[in-house]
Amino acid sequence: MPPPIVAEELALLGQVLAGLDRGSAPAGAGGESARRELEHLREELLSGRGATDRAALLDEYHRQSALLEHARGTARSVTVARNSPYFGHLRLREAGGEWDVCLGNGTFIDGAVRIVDWRNAPISRLYYRYGQGDAYEEEIAGRTRSGSVAVRRSVTIRDARLQRVDAPEGIFRADTGVPGGWEVAAREPPRLAGGEAATLAVYRAAAVPRRRLGTAPGGPPMRADKHLPDIAALIDPEQFALITQPASGAVVIRGTAGSGKTTVALHRIAYLAYEDPAIDSRWSLVVVFSRALRDYVSHVLPALGVRRVRVLTLHEWALEQRRRLFPALTLESGDDAPAVVQKLMHHPGMLTALAEQVAGVPGAASVVQAIDDWGSALSRADFLADVMARVAPDAFSAGELERASDWCRRRHMDVAAALAGEPYADATLTPADDALLLRAWQLRVGRIPAPDGGPLRLRHVAIDEVQDFSPLEVRVLLDCLDGRRSVTLAGDTQQHVLQDAGFASWHDFFRHLGLAGTEVNTLRVSYRSTREIVAFGRAVLGELREDDAAPLTTRGGPPVELFRFTDHGAAVAFLAEALARLAADEPLASVAILTPTAELSEVYARGLRAAEVPRVERVRDQAFRFAPGVEVTEVTQVKGLEFDYVILAEVSTAHYPDTPHARRLLHVGATRAIHQLWLTSVGTPAAAVRAGLGD
Numbered sequence: 005m006p007p008p009i010v011a012e013e014l015a016l017l018g019q020v021l022a023g024l025d026r027g028s029a030p031a032g033a034g035g036e037s038a039r040r041e042l043e044h045l046r047e048e049l050l051s052g053r054g055a056t057d058r059a060a061l062l063d064e065y066h067r068q069s070a071l072l073e074h075a076r077g078t079a080r081s082v083t084v085a086r087n088s089p090y091f092g093h094l095r096l097r098e099a100g101g102e103w104d105v106c107l108g109n110g111t112f113i114d115g116a117v118r119i120v121d122w123r124n125a126p127i128s129r130l131y132y133r134y135g136q137g138d139a140y141e142e143e144i145a146g147r148t149r150s151g152s153v154a155v156r157r158s159v160t161i162r163d164a165r166l167q168r169v170d171a172p173e174g175i176f177r178a179d180t181g182v183p184g185g186w187e188v189a190a191r192e193p194p195r196l197a198g199g200e201a202a203t204l205a206v207y208r209a210a211a212v213p214r215r216r217l218g219t220a221p222g223g224p225p226m227r228a229d230k231h232l233p234d235i236a237a238l239i240d241p242e243q244f245a246l247i248t249q250p251a252s253g254a255v256v257i258r259g260t261a262g263s264g265k266t267t268v269a270l271h272r273i274a275y276l277a278y279e280d281p282a283i284d285s286r287w288s289l290v291v292v293f294s295r296a297l298r299d300y301v302s303h304v305l306p307a308l309g310v311r312r313v314r315v316l317t318l319h320e321w322a323l324e325q326r327r328r329l330f331p332a333l334t335l336e337s338g339d340d341a342p343a344v345v346q347k348l349m350h351h352p353g354m355l356t357a358l359a360e361q362v363a364g365v366p367g368a369a370s371v372v373q374a375i376d377d378w379g380s381a382l383s384r385a386d387f388l389a390d391v392m393a394r395v396a397p398d399a400f401s402a403g404e405l406e407r408a409s410d411w412c413r414r415r416h417m418d419v420a421a422a423l424a425g426e427p428y429a430d431a432t433l434t435p436a437d438d439a440l441l442l443r444a445w446q447l448r449v450g451r452i453p454a455p456d457g458g459p460l461r462l463r464h465v466a467i468d469e470v471q472d473f474s475p476l477e478v479r480v481l482l483d484c485l486d487g488r489r490s491v492t493l494a495g496d497t498q499q500h501v502l503q504d505a506g507f508a509s510w511h512d513f514f515r516h517l518g519l520a521g522t523e524v525n526t527l528r529v530s531y532r533s534t535r536e537i538v539a540f541g542r543a544v545l546g547e548l549r550e551d552d553a554a555p556l557t558t559r560g561g562p563p564v565e566l567f568r569f570t571d572h573g574a575a576v577a578f579l580a581e582a583l584a585r586l587a588a589d590e591p592l593a594s595v596a597i598l599t600p601t602a603e604l605s606e607v608y609a610r611g612l613r614a615a616e617v618p619r620v621e622r623v624r625d626q627a628f629r630f631a632p633g634v635e636v637t638e639v640t641q642v643k644g645l646e647f648d649y650v651i652l653a654e655v656s657t658a659h660y661p662d663t664p665h666a667r668r669l670l671h672v673g674a675t676r677a678i679h680q681l682w683l684t685s686v687g688t689p690a691a692a693v694r695a696g697l698g699d
Contacts, residue, residue, distance in 0.1 A: 006186050010176050013159055013169050016093065016104060021164060023117035024086050084110040088161045090119050091237045092131050098151035107131050107237075109309060122236055123278040131156065132244035136172045158237035170237070236308075239271065240264075246525055247272045251280060251464070252488040256524045258496060258510070260555045261541065261675035262532025265494040266644060269466045270301065272492050274308035276464060283463045283490075288313045291321060291481065293469035296626035297644040301468075318467075318477055322438035325452060329445055330371060332423055338432030341411070344400075348382070348408045349436035350474040351399060352516050357381045357391045358440065358476075362447040369449045375423070378437070378444040379416035385409040439477040446483055461486035469643055470495035475516035482517060526551075532646055533675055534561030541675045543696040545667055564674075566655070566683040566697055572604070575684045576611030579651065583617045583634055586649070592632045596647040598639040598673045600659035608653060609636040639673040650677035656687030667692045 006014065084090075092107035105118045107128055112119040122128045126144045134140050136156040142149055160168035169176040179187040239247065246268050249255045255272065259265045270290070277284035290305070292298050295317060302315045316324075323337060341349070348354070361381040367373035381387070388405050400408075418431035433441075445452060451459035462484045470478065470493045482491060514522050530538050535557040542549055569575040579597070586593060597612075599605045609622035612634065619633030626641050639652070652673050660666040670692050674681055683693060 006184050007176060007188065009157075009171055009173060010166070010169055010186050013093065013157065014166055016106075017159075017161065017164075017166050020089055020106065020117050020119065021086065023114040024084060024089060024112065027112070027114050084108060084112040084119055087164050090161070091158060092122070093155065093157045093159055094127075094131055094153060095155035096130065096151055097154045098149065102154055104155075109236075121278070123275045129244075132239055133241045236271065239267075240529065242527060242529070243268045243271075246527075247275050251276050251283075251490050254489065254491045254493060254519055254522050256510070256522055257492065257494040257527065258524050259494075259527030260496060260530050260538075260551075261672070262530045262538075262646070263527035263555065264529075264531055265496065265527060266297075266301070266468050268527070269468060269492045269494045270304055270308060270310075273305070273313060273464065273466055274310050276490070277310050277313070280463075283313070284310050285312050285463065286314055287462050288464040289321065289462060289466070289481070290315045291318050291465060291467045293317065293472050293643050294626050294641070296628045296641065297468065299626075299628070300630060300645070313464075318473055318481075319435040319438065322435065322442060322477070322480070326433075326438040326441050328455065329452065330375065330441060332371070333375065333419065333433070333441075334422060335419065335431055335433045337435065337438075339434055340432055341434045341436075342407070344404045344408045345411050346434070346436065348388070348400070348405070348412075349434065349440060350476075351392075351396065352475045352512070353388075353392050353395045353399065354381070354440065354474075355443075355476050355479060355516055356395050357388060358443055358447060360391065361387075362444070367448065371445075371449070372423075374441065374444040374448040375419065377448055378441050379412070379419060381444075382412035382440070383409050383416050436474070436477075439474070439480055442480045443476055446480065452484055460484045463488075464490040464492070466492040466494070468494050471513075472643070475513060479517055482519075528555055530555040530557050532678055533557070533681075534559055534677075534679065536561055536564050537674060537677050537681050540564040540681065540696040541671045543698070544670045544674060544692045546692065546695060548664055548667055548671075562680045564681045564683070564697065566685065566689060566693065568689070569684065569686050572607055572654070572686055573611070575653070575686065576608060576615070579608075579684070580612055580615035580617050583612065584615070587618045587634075590648075593648045594630075594632055595634045595649040595651070596642065596645075596676060597634060597636045597651045597653055598642060598676070599636070599653045600639060600669075602638060604654055605636050605638055612636070639669050642676050643672060646676050646678055648677075648679050649682075650674065650680075651682045651684065653684050654686060655683045655690055655693045656685045657690050658687050660690035660692060662691045666690065670696075 005011070088108075089112070090106035090108035094105050094107070095102055096105065103118075104116070105120060105127060107122045107125075108119045109121060109123075110119065111121050111125070120127055122131070126142075129142060129144075130140055130153065133142075134153045134156070136153055139152045140150065156172075158170040159166060165178070167178045175189045177187045177189070178185060243264055246255060246257055249272070257265050257268055273283065273288065273290065277288075290301055290313060292301060292315065298315050298317055298320075305311070305313060305315065314321075326333070358377065358381050361377050365377065365380070367376070385406050388400075388409055389402065392400055392405065415431045418428040421428035422431075442452065454460040462481075463486060465481050465485060467473065467478060467481065472495075478493075482489070485491060510524050514520055533541070538555060538557050542554060567575070567578065569578065583595065586595070597605075597608055599608060605622060609620060612620045617634060621629060621633060621635045623635045623637035623641065626637075628635060628637075628645065635647075650673065652670070655670065660670055670690070674696075683689075685693070
């Protein structure tokens with residue numbers, strides 16, 4: 005016999021499937037059942053036959069009224085999928101009675117079978133705001149409801165079969181190899197995970213032997229649980245409050261690494277798209293920092309029912325628009341600009357420089373004039389010196405502005421030659437130029453036009469890792485929004501790795517964007533990493549930490565360890581042995597080896613392959629597999645991603661000097677780890693690493 009909790013859930017699923025088989029009704033069709041039940045209850049109340057149970061009848065009448073109101077309010081006809089009809093189960097106790105309601109991605113109401121859509125059912129607030137045993141008092145469908153949550157469980161149903169139950173009493177997984185057909189594990193607070201092979205792991209506390217990757221001896225290996233709960237079931241109350249904010253205006257989400265910023269931003273799009281189907285269109289964007297995160301998000305959104313929203317890096321979007329608006333500008337795209345030029349192009353002061361250039365130079369609202377504005381704003385050293393003296397007096401020296409403007413002036417001459425059809429040097433346009441040209445268009449010509457005519461009016465834009473975009477880049481996007489100005493900004497300044505973007509503070513950032521007074525919502529629970537990894541990451545940041553209080557963590561794990569070697573060959577040999585053992589013990593584990601340079605990535609990838617470590621991939625240009633195995637890449641490539649195990653290679657002072665940029669890079673690399681973090685060093689370990697280890 006299955007455990008009692010499982011037996012309850014199996015019975016409920018059977019009832020739901022029977023109801024679906026009877027009705028096969030779409031969302032809203034269940035209203036007929038609720039109406040019939042209301043008529044029956046009304047007759048009972050009016051006849052007096054139910055006088056002794058009048059309070060219970062009234063309560064049931066109000067409950068059915070709320071369900072009918074929800075069914076009527078369902079704007080879209082979404083059929084509940086029989087193979088996976090719901091992911092959450094509530095049993096509510098009110099006025100001495102109990103009733104069950106399930107949360108899914110559609111609505112179906114048929115007698116005792118009640119499935120509501122988590123995105124727009126008022127009653128879904130009870131699932132996200134209260135735990136099992138909690139008392140509640142909430143206004144639902146215009147009436148104050150009070151009671152308690154008798155049962156709150158998340159379930160995994162695939163192919164119409166119950167495969168997993170997450171309850172406060174434990175985690176129950178279907179397993180034909182154990183007595184009763186169900187494996188039972190101790191309850192671990194859930195965490196949000198990302199990537200196809202990320203694990204919802206349970207780390208069993210035990211003595212952890214040093215120099216071993218993996219779980220404690222005698223405990224089960226970490227494995228990719230193929231029956232993970234629906235991610236919507238894992239949203240916590242703080243995240244749910246942000247997801248359900250009104251569509252208009254800006255919602256800003258700040259949170260430490262692993263706190264679910266990206267998850268909240270994506271679920272917010274799903275929530276808004278349910279309320280307004282026009283948001284699920286090519287006129288909405290998710291803008292991310294890296295191609296790797298783009299690839300991940302592109303797989304996640306369809307699972308949330310959002311299929312038409314475009315997912316792009318900002319550079320991809322800006323390049324697409326620039327080529328469309330400036331077709332005569334045929335220079336190739338490249339990244340060969342000197343560092344001081346890149347710094348100038350990304351600096352917030354360019355917002356002021358371009359605005360003053362356009363305002364101070366009469367000209368036609370034309371493509372040619374916009375190109376001249378862009379080139380002139382970057383090429384005039386005296387003009388730039390005046391602007392920077394007013395908006396950022398310590399940002400550039402006179403020599404830096406001279407060198408940057410001289411390079412831009414020579415490049416502008418090549419652009420003029422190219423436009424005239426004359427020979428020109430091998431000049432290129434950088435990704436930062438694309439955004440500057442688009443801003444020049446907005447200031448000189450007006451709103452960016454849509455491909456099919458009329459101004460481009462985006463319905464919603466979600467920007468992830470916003471702290472690593474320049475204010476000018478973000479301002480271009482914001483000025484493409486429609487009148488509701490619906491935008492979600494997610495970021496963490498502690499993970500700010502783009503040195504030239506000019507991000508100083510949220511206050512200054514909002515001022516540049518025209519969003520002064522916008523509230524920053526902070527997520528305070530770190531779900532991804534263990535307590536040990538989070539503590540190391542905070543110590544690495546040192547005085548760069550934004551909050552005095554450490555984020556809340558949900559679990560502990562093995563200690564963070566540093567291993568020192570005389571040369572990289574010895575380090576590779578050590579890691580090869582450990583990784584080969586890990587591959588045998590935990591074949592579904594994902595491992596990232598993060599190095600400071602491409603040269604070292606090549607050394608470690610070649611060495612591990614030569615040692616016949618299975619499934620070693622050298623990742624270039626963020627082409628991650630999101631699959632089990634070992635991926636070797638540079639630490640700069642992994643923003644927004646996560647892995648079961650992370651090895652930060654060569655954390656020496658030579659590669660990580662004691663600078664804010666290096667500390668943030670170490671913090672980003674460390675906090676990609678879900679379960680365990682190792683460090684290696686041939687040279688002297690960096691000061692930030694020693695601080696992180698308490699040395």
